[in-house]
Amino acid sequence: MASGPKTKEPGYHNDHFVQLCNPNVATMNEDVLYHFSLSTSTHDFPALFGDVKFVCVGGSPTRMKDFIRYMAKELGLDRPGTDYPNICEGTDRYAMFKVGPVLSVSHGIGIPSISIMLHELIKLLYHARCSGVTLIRIGTSGGIGLEPGSVVITREAVDPCFKPEFEQVVLGKRVVRSAHLDAQLVQELMQCSADLTEFPTVVGNTMCTLDFYEGQGRLDGALCSYTEEDKQEYLRAAFAAGVRNIEMESTVFAALCRACGLRAAVVCVTLLNRLEGDQISSPHELLVEYQQRPQRLVGHFIKKCLAAA
Numbered sequence: 001m002a003s004g005p006k007t008k009e010p011g012y013h014n015d016h017f018v019q020l021c022n023p024n025v026a027t028m029n030e031d032v033l034y035h036f037s038l039s040t041s042t043h044d045f046p047a048l049f050g051d052v053k054f055v056c057v058g059g060s061p062t063r064m065k066d067f068i069r070y071m072a073k074e075l076g077l078d079r080p081g082t083d084y085p086n087i088c089e090g091t092d093r094y095a096m097f098k099v100g101p102v103l104s105v106s107h108g109i110g111i112p113s114i115s116i117m118l119h120e121l122i123k124l125l126y127h128a129r130c131s132g133v134t135l136i137r138i139g140t141s142g143g144i145g146l147e148p149g150s151v152v153i154t155r156e157a158v159d160p161c162f163k164p165e166f167e168q169v170v171l172g173k174r175v176v177r178s179a180h181l182d183a184q185l186v187q188e189l190m191q192c193s194a195d196l197t198e199f200p201t202v203v204g205n206t207m208c209t210l211d212f213y214e215g216q217g218r219l220d221g222a223l224c225s226y227t228e229e230d231k232q233e234y235l236r237a238a239f240a241a242g243v244r245n246i247e248m249e250s251t252v253f254a255a256l257c258r259a260c261g262l263r264a265a266v267v268c269v270t271l272l273n274r275l276e277g278d279q280i281s282s283p284h285e286l287l288v289e290y291q292q293r294p295q296r297l298v299g300h301f302i303k304k305c306l307a308a309a
Helices: 045-049 061-074 111-127 183-193 228-240 250-259 284-308
Strands: 054-058 096-099 102-106 134-143 151-158 165-170 173-178 201-208 243-247 263-273
Touching (some): 054 061, 054 111, 054 284, 061 096, 061 102, 061 284, 102 111, 111 250, 134 250, 151 183, 151 243, 151 250, 165 250, 173 250, 183 201, 183 263, 183 284, 201 250, 228 243, 243 263, 250 263, 263 284
Parallel strands (some): 054 102, 054 134, 134 263, 151 201, 201 243
Antiparallel strands (some): 096 102, 151 263, 165 173
């Protein structure tokens, strides 16, 4: 009797070097990554970062340091008394930590902040001659129709009109880039979630907004020009369009990674169900546990990738 199709193990492509979509960088004598406080003339990028295979990014510096400590333990690289210094200690814009082949970087809140970080991060990977790199954003979000604590693996990052695209104005002209994510990577992450039964994980679209309040249809901001009924109608339309959570970084993350040929994914936990309210009311201890869920899923994925390599 013929057997069914075999499930692919998670992995990465070792021969794919990071490339830029900017020919100017190759002609520069020095490239200053200002917001990282790093420079190609003062730092040996291949020596520092050449072995990086996984880059995980998230909003909070504290959370990203916690993640690198978690990965050190998961990969058996933790040593008693070991600290993980901030590689970007010369600036207070972003924080960066590394253990083995894993780089952990904070990006702040919103599209402008993560966009600046991504430009310099991708250049860092390029200068370091990294290959086979996978980028994953791990973070928090507001859910739509999901119980708080659910983890969403993003199928497509969409704008507030539910379109999978990111719009940027360049030299006064509107430039639209695709915000599609790597479908195979989504499948690999979902397969890994089957090994973790303590929390629900779903695949769905993630809506990225420019604002936490009006942009997400909240009723509790300093400004509000719509009703509860208007909000519910919009959120139900988002749900019908496949949206399962809302955050503020995914479209530019997807667009920049896709433009530079990088495998990328977004994995966020939901802190509330927006159909039931606007404010986060769960106890702090529970929120901390929720925030660890994307880290656990992505950490498990990274371990499986390295074991299969």
